[in-house]
Amino acid sequence: MSRPLPAAPLSRLALAAALALGAPAAFAQSQSPTQEQLLQRVELLARELERVKAELQQLRQAQQAAQPVAPAAAPQAAAVPVAQPPAAPAEPATVISSYGEINYNRPKDHSQAQADIRRFVIGLQHRFDEQTKMVSELEVEHSIASASDKGEVEVEQLYLEHRLNDTYGLRAGLFLMPVGLLNTNHEPTAYYGVERNFVETAIIPSTWREGGLQVFGEHDNGISWSAGITTGFDLTKWDASSSEGRESPLASIHQEMQLAKANNLAYFGSVDWRGIPGLRLGASVFDGKAAHGTAGFASPGAKVGLWDLHAKWTPGAWDLSALYARGSIKGAGDFNLTLAGAATPVPNAFDGWYAQAAYRWQLAGDRVLAPFVRYERYNTGRGFDGLPVGLNPGSYGTEGVSTVGLNFQLNPNVVFKADLQRFRLDTGRNRLDLGVGYAF
Template sequence: MKPSVINAALAAAIVMAPIAGHAQETDLAKRVEQLAAELDQLKAELAAQRAQAAAAPRSAAPAPSTAPAQAMTNAPVSAAWATPAAALRADTVFSGYGEVNYNHPVRNASASQADVRRAVIGIQHRFDDKTKVVAEFEWEHAVASAGDRGETEIEQLYVERELGGGMRGKAGLFLMPVGLLNQTHEPTAYYGVERNFVETAIIPTTWREAGLGLSGEFGDGFAWDAGLTTGFDLGKWDPASEEGRESPLGSIHQEGQLAKSRDLSLHGALNWRGYPGLLVGGSVFTGKAGHATPGFAANDARLTLLDLHTRFTPGAWDLSALWAYGRITNTGALNATFAGNPTPVPNSFAGWYLQAAYKLWQNADYALSPFARVESFNTARSYASQPGGLDVPATPYEHVATVGANLMVGQGVVLKADYQKFRQDKTRDRVNLGVGFAY
């Protein structure tokens, strides 16, 4: 085969990049790596064909074809490309990411620990040029068993279909289009060893629900998402545990595991990318969380979460900001049954952060980006009033300042280091080190 075949494949990849840009954010984060992998496969198969042709008698060698390469589009392969071995297309693509972190509390060195935070394997298969299935499988904390703290979970499992007119539909278990981190959360995609607190404690990570979703584009740079899915189960709240104080929604999310579905939830998101390097958007999620459970004191409780976010990447700068606010209504009667316990259900919780990073140095193999982030969050901003002077006082906002740097190694590996300073709980001040990868 002639070198023009490789050039045609490269051209096809460049042409298809904007089209892939209409795909979901989770697909975007890995698309470049997927295209590169498919191109490598194409080159290998072409090399094998050349070797086969060289070994065969000259009279039997087929004439070179100049038909456009179609491996990057996953479209049906023309007869000119067909070979007895396989067509030149990659219907199934594997991906993955992982990270190993080290945390060193500066006031209590004996509490230092290293952790295989997570390892994820992703599989995406295209049935045709309009239909695909996406699956991700995650392992956390190295060991998962009855006596260990590790977990094994399905992070995503959904089927998506192109419906025409730039609109897509999906069904299954998928990530909520909330904030900046939830859908794009590989360690190479964010600054700092650990994920920020606002998009962990206020917006649970990694947050997924089972249901139906639609997405599409319109106008000049607008993209939207909407869906009907499972929601949270307030019946899982444990007033004797600190889990709800760490993350109210994280303690009652269902993750597609025998999820109560009497009360379904609605979500919507709108993002604008009409200016180079600028993203501005927001989202809303709302639904009841009682599920008509017999004898439950908060069947009318409604949970609503809002977020506004922006990211701007002019030149070497990477600037971002996010605000999130959550509210759970009609919790007074439920909290009355929790009297004497340390963790009642909050009526509201909120947080925000500002972050700036700068690509200070880069060569062919490395890129160094120092960053700084300030964030403020409160997982118990307020409580519903209680009779008889039994009101629960709100907790103060925690303020965290983080400074550090990411060192990218090649295209898929990152080394991280940072220092975090807490205003309220100074025992949490710490130095963090980490290594991560994504492919």
């Protein structure tokens, strides 16, 4: 049984309480003390209360330490240890996440309208200890994957991350490339519009991942960066009879860590600055050879390069962003000569930019209504090496796309979307898009 607290601290506590209760009456009866005098008295009272609280805490600790010890058991009886309950973990060791989107597209030719389960993704993370964890994502595209269907099942991420300290860390495995604004942050709740923008899908082949080793840093001054060595693109996969290379040159030759050729490795680096609240400024660069020593390939020294500049600013309810990206496939002229007359030769340069503005209205609860506008221009083929006049397309032309739309977030994890898109060159692609997505 615990002993009662000594009378001295209790009397002090009673005195402090009396002061607290009687102070207003005393002040009322005195001759109108000044505001400064009142503040001084309140401050003295607060200090006295703090001293009493500290003494009471010390007394409680002393009483707990002086609890009587149970009598020792007889010599022949062994002491039985008391089992202690395990400490509750600070956070779950294993975390499951997911995102998905269902879209409806209605182009100018209504007979081409379609609905699609664009993506369904399951993520799994497991923390081995405070410094080391595994990150993975498995994605299904277009609902069904089989030899006769257009769907795909793919591992989008699979890597180990180890934190060296609070600032630096390492990743090894298959990871998303830190390029642009969308590639590493592409859940449907994270971007405006039903479909991902064209610049970050046609020029930057989002969602773009490579296998390799990455080192990264996150500093208190707002700078974060990463750099590493990874697998790269495989130009020997180029299909000159397909339109895929015209839609996105790099998406048509990415390897996705599927038995990836790795005779030539690539190098990348990225940096972002968030030193002002709401502002992000960044850039990235990637470079690597793309022939991998393939016997008989016409352009053994061909190289792929890509870089981007991006900015995002969120002053108040506004959400503003802009990006420019430029890619190149250099040294592919001899390979193009072997494709003379084909529909889709290898471009030597491709680029694009966009600017976007959204306004986020906070409604009741977690609901957010966000109208937005976006304008982008991109060209997937600015020039073609190796082709003589008459067989050289010169340029595919720069497409301009205007998008106006609305995101309605039912809560931070569920979004409904609608937009209208208008194309400057290929007006047959003008369309209405509707979509719903989630992420958790």
